[in-house]
Amino acid sequence: MSFLAKQLITRPTITTRTLSAHGIRAYSIPAPAHKNTVNIVEVGPRDGLQNEKGSVIPADVKVELIERLIEAGATSVEAGSFVSPKWVPQMAGTADVLKSINPKHRTNIHLPVLVPNKKGLDDLFKLLDEHPGVTDEIAVFAAATESFSKANLNCSIAESLAKMSEVTRLATERGLRVRGYTSVVVWCPYEGRTNASKVREVTKELLDMGCYEVSLGETVGRGRPHEVLEMLEEVAKAVDPGKLAGHFHDTYGTGVANMLAALNFGLRTFDSSVGGLGGCPYSPGATGNVATEDLLYTLQDSPYHVAGASTTSKSGGIDLEKVSDIGWWISQKLGRESVSRVGRAIKARKSREEALKSKL
Numbered sequence: 339m340s341f342l343a344k345q346l347i348t349r350p351t352i353t354t355r356t357l358s359a360h361g362i363r364a365y366s367i368p369a370p371a372h373k374n375t376v377n378i379v380e381v382g383p384r385d386g387l388q389n390e391k392g393s394v395i396p397a398d399v400k401v402e403l404i405e406r407l408i409e410a411g412a413t414s415v416e417a418g419s420f421v422s423p424k425w426v427p428q429m430a431g432t433a434d435v436l437k438s439i440n441p442k443h444r445t446n447i448h449l450p451v452l453v454p455n456k457k458g459l460d461d462l463f464k465l466l467d468e469h470p471g472v473t474d475e476i477a478v479f480a481a482a483t484e485s486f487s488k489a490n491l492n493c494s495i496a497e498s499l500a501k502m503s504e505v506t507r508l509a510t511e512r513g514l515r516v517r518g519y520t521s522v523v524v525w526c527p528y529e530g531r532t533n534a535s536k537v538r539e540v541t542k543e544l545l546d547m548g549c550y551e552v553s554l555g556e557t558v559g560r561g562r563p564h565e566v567l568e569m570l571e572e573v574a575k576a577v578d579p580g581k582l583a584g585h586f587h588d589t590y591g592t593g594v595a596n597m598l599a600a601l602n603f604g605l606r607t608f609d610s611s612v613g614g615l616g617g618c619p620y621s622p623g624a625t626g627n628v629a630t631e632d633l634l635y636t637l638q639d640s641p642y643h644v645a646g647a648s649t650t651s652k653s654g655g656i657d658l659e660k661v662s663d664i665g666w667w668i669s670q671k672l673g674r675e676s677v678s679r680v681g682r683a684i685k686a687r688k689s690r691e692e693a694l695k696s697k698l
């Protein structure tokens with residue numbers, strides 16, 4: 339681990355000092371140096387659902403999921419993908435989802451959709467011709483290793499960047515915002531540990547082509563905070579950390595710790611998935627994104643404020659209790675329980691409260 343990474347991870351604060359007095363080493367929440375607003379991009383309806391096996395989840399369930407997340411205060415919700423339905427069957431019908439979202443739920447809300455090539459963009463433009471305003475944002479995506487690029491996009495990194503560049507230019511000309519993703523930023527399922535200088539190169543190229551922000555995908559979910567910091571130090575040699583977002587899968591349970599390490603480093607936008615849903619179809623064994631509930635709870639009552647439009651939340655702009663309920667609702671639709679640790683704790687607390695009430 340580099341000297342700077344060690345400093346960043348062990349920098350003493352009141353919290354770490356208190357904990358270390360008890361022999362506990364923690365990734366603490368430092369007092370914000372400047373900007374203390376954290377943005378969450380909810381990726382459950384896209385990253386969360388894209389890997390579901392079995393029959394395609396009906397559009398009305400996806401629409402209800404998105405509308406409920408917006409109602410809970412989320413202001414950026416990834417709504418689906420314009421990718422090949424042969425490659426990712428669950429994302430077929432994203433156009434139907436977008437056009438079914440009640441316009442009153444779209445006000446001041448970003449609903450980005452993944453677009454990998456000109457064909458996907460043409461399909462989106464056709465939708466926008468018929469239903470103007472259904473989205474104002476797309477996301478383009480590239481990888482930091484050749485093997486992942488081939489598996490995910492069926493082309494080399496250079497070829498993918500050329501396609502993404504054309505898509506970004508055309509989308510920007512049409513007035514859309516473009517977000518970028520760099521995948522496999524720490525580990526690659528096919529090549530092992532990723533070379534951070536490649537992450538830097540790809541990320542810089544995505545920003546140079548016109549992405550307003552690049553989300554760094556820890557696709558495999560096995561990265562640890564010190565590895566995330568080493569990667570960030572390398573990327574920050576060429577890129578302003580304010581233009582980076584963290585996208586942590588939680589396969590090994592390090593998602594929250596990685597978010598805190600990246601927050602400490604200066605990142606202020608994080609992707610997460612309600613109920614911890616998800617996984618990438620081309621990242622074997624990877625589980626879902628870090629759960630939105632887990633991020634919200636971690637930041638609640640801290641010096642950071644989560645941006646959002648909730649009018650009911652007691653802390654932060656996204657209502658944790660509502661998100662927890664949504665996590666359970668969608669997980670049950672998929673025939674399972676919510677995997678969010680916080681979602682499970684909230685449900686258990688509510689059951690105890692109900693039991694107590696019924697005894698009174």
Ligand SMILES: CC(C)(COP(=O)([O-])OP(=O)([O-])OC[C@H]1O[C@@H](n2cnc3c(N)ncnc32)[C@H](O)[C@@H]1OP(=O)([O-])[O-])[C@@H](O)C(=O)NCCC(=O)NCCSC(=O)C[C@@](C)(O)CC(=O)[O-]
Binds near residue numbers: 426461491521556
């Ligand atoms: C990019 C392609 C299409 C190349 O796939 P290809 O097979 O090389 O494409 P092609 O241009 O040769 O076309 C083959 C067929 O696909 C069709 N096609 C071609 N493009 C489209 C399109 N846009 N929409 C609909 N259909 C399309 C095209 O029309 C043709 O149809 P046919 O003539 O055989 O009937 C394919 O590899 C693909 O769709 N990949 C998507 C992969 C994907 O969605 N992965 C998951 C998202 S990325 C992710 O999860 C990571 C992330 C972002 O979350 C961050 C992280 O965690 O790291």
